[in-house]
Amino acid sequence: MRNSVLFFLVTCAAVAQEPASLGARAQRYLVDLIRIDTTNPPGNETRVAEYLKRVASANGIGAELLGDKPARLNFVARIPATVHSESAMPLLMMAHSDVVPADRSQWTADPFSAELRDGYIYGRGAQDDKSLLAAELAVMVELKRRGVKLTRDVILLSESDEEAGSTGINWLVHNAYSKIDAAFALNEGGASLDVRSGTHIFQIQTSEKVPTRVVLTAKGTAGHGSLPRPDNPVVHLAHAITALAAASQPVQLNTTTRRYFSEISKLPDYAWLAPLLGRLEQESTAGSAANKIEATDPELNSMLRTSATPTMLSAGLKVNVIPNRATAQVDVRRLPTETRQEIETRFRNIINDPAVTISPEPGQEMPATEPSSLTTELFLAMEKIFREEDPGALVVPYMSRGATDGSYLRQKGMAVYGVPIFVREGGESRAHGNDERISPGNLGRGTELLWKIVLTVTGG
Numbered sequence: 087m088r089n090s091v092l093f094f095l096v097t098c099a100a101v102a103q104e105p106a107s108l109g110a111r112a113q114r115y116l117v118d119l120i121r122i123d124t125t126n127p128p129g130n131e132t133r134v135a136e137y138l139k140r141v142a143s144a145n146g147i148g149a150e151l152l153g154d155k156p157a158r159l160n161f162v163a164r165i166p167a168t169v170h171s172e173s174a175m176p177l178l179m180m181a182h183s184d185v186v187p188a189d190r191s192q193w194t195a196d197p198f199s200a201e202l203r204d205g206y207i208y209g210r211g212a213q214d215d216k217s218l219l220a221a222e223l224a225v226m227v228e229l230k231r232r233g234v235k236l237t238r239d240v241i242l243l244s245e246s247d248e249e250a251g252s253t254g255i256n257w258l259v260h261n262a263y264s265k266i267d268a269a270f271a272l273n274e275g276g277a278s279l280d281v282r283s284g285t286h287i288f289q290i291q292t293s294e295k296v297p298t299r300v301v302l303t304a305k306g307t308a309g310h311g312s313l314p315r316p317d318n319p320v321v322h323l324a325h326a327i328t329a330l331a332a333a334s335q336p337v338q339l340n341t342t343t344r345r346y347f348s349e350i351s352k353l354p355d356y357a358w359l360a361p362l363l364g365r366l367e368q369e370s371t372a373g374s375a376a377n378k379i380e381a382t383d384p385e386l387n388s389m390l391r392t393s394a395t396p397t398m399l400s401a402g403l404k405v406n407v408i409p410n411r412a413t414a415q416v417d418v419r420r421l422p423t424e425t426r427q428e429i430e431t432r433f434r435n436i437i438n439d440p441a442v443t444i445s446p447e448p449g450q451e452m453p454a455t456e457p458s459s460l461t462t463e464l465f466l467a468m469e470k471i472f473r474e475e476d477p478g479a480l481v482v483p484y485m486s487r488g489a490t491d492g493s494y495l496r497q498k499g500m501a502v503y504g505v506p507i508f509v510r511e512g513g514e515s516r517a518h519g520n521d522e523r524i525s526p527g528n529l530g531r532g533t534e535l536l537w538k539i540v541l542t543v544t545g546g
């Protein structure tokens with residue numbers, strides 16, 4: 087008797103603690119997730135995976151931890167369809183569990199306390215990517231609690247190591263792909279923001295540039311600094327990086343960027359783009375049109391061509407010694423329509439110096455893929471829901487400069503979308519920056535949007 091009274095009291099307490107609204111639940115999850123420090127390196131994402139599993143199990147959702155490194159496991163949960171249809175492949179919701187390091191001395195709040203101050207929740211991961219993870223978890227729990235009749239399975243994935251080596255998603259793709267295989271996926275990488283004239287833009291990420299790190303090495307003869315030499319590698323390297331940084335890379339559009347430019351040029355803020363669009367399509371005029379775009383908006387230019395940014399230099403040990411070698415690292419962001427070989431050949435021609443060699447920086451290379459389709463049920467559902475949310479808004483597909491784990495799934499044939507459910511507050515992104523934060527209102531509205539999207543494509 088005593089036991090059952092105790093059980094009754096404990097159950098009441100648990101029910102009383104459970105937030106009533108979807109947004110409040112997402113907020114509680116986000117606070118918990120921020121307080122689990124998963125700074126990568128070292129990551130320790132298993133602690134987030136275990137937290138997710140506890141929430142899933144408490145709500146009767148089947149889940150497992152997967153991977154080959156005990157401290158860096160991925161999390162996968164699934165709610166099976168109730169209405170069976172042969173052709174309906176699952177919906178995947180994904181969000182990475184690691185975060186980039188935070189320099190505490192640069193923050194006004196503890197990055198791992200999830201402090202609520204001035205109307206914001208502060209913490210590393212508040213934007214990238216624990217807010218999305220919290221929203222997805224809240225939606226998953228809501229589906230289960232309401233017993234929604236699903237026409238397809240819904241999978242929740244939280245992968246480790248997105249911010250450094252993408253080893254989490256790679257392990258899953260090679261060892262457990264059937265557990266995450268889906269028709270389409272919702273991922274990070276979208277953006278929801280206001281342009282100056284006040285129009286809101288929902289940018290659905292369907293494509294991304296490919297990080298392609300390159301090392302330039304100049305070789306020459308070592309010698310005394312008092313006698314200048316024509317083969318001094320420091321001088322050859324300096325010429326090479328200057329030539330590469332100054333060169334115009336060729337312009338290429340894909341289905342996503344073509345539609346993006348065409349749509350945004352209809353806004354008053356971007357009316358200046360309209361006369362340039364036809365010129366972008368002609369090989370003879372594309373370069374000069376892109377240069378004009380670059381002068382006004384470098385971010386738009388970055389969607390049109392591969393970029394090459396020298397970022398690290400290394401040469402010499404002493405001021406009076408000419409070294410026999412000098413190296414530079416270049417952060418290349420390649421258009422997904424180009425191959426590494428194509429850009430290396432082009433860079434060799436631009437540098438045009440046999441003393442300088444170009445080689446790939448060792449390490450994992452992300453795949454280059456076609457943009458995800460603009461006609462899937464999921465893309466159309468997002469368009470419809472974002473338009474309902476703000477009838478004056480523009481909903482556009484978008485190619486990001488930054489890379490995500492989405493490319494590994496696009497390579498497998500899955501349509502992956504960066505879903506823009508959270509608004510860029512104050513017009514700024516603090517992802518990877520200091521005092522990263524999100525307001526509870528933004529989190530709540532975003533979670534409601536995600537809920538509507540998921541219901542639309544799962545027949546609920």
Ligand SMILES: [Zn+2]
Nearest residue numbers: 182214215274
């Ligand atoms: Zn991220």
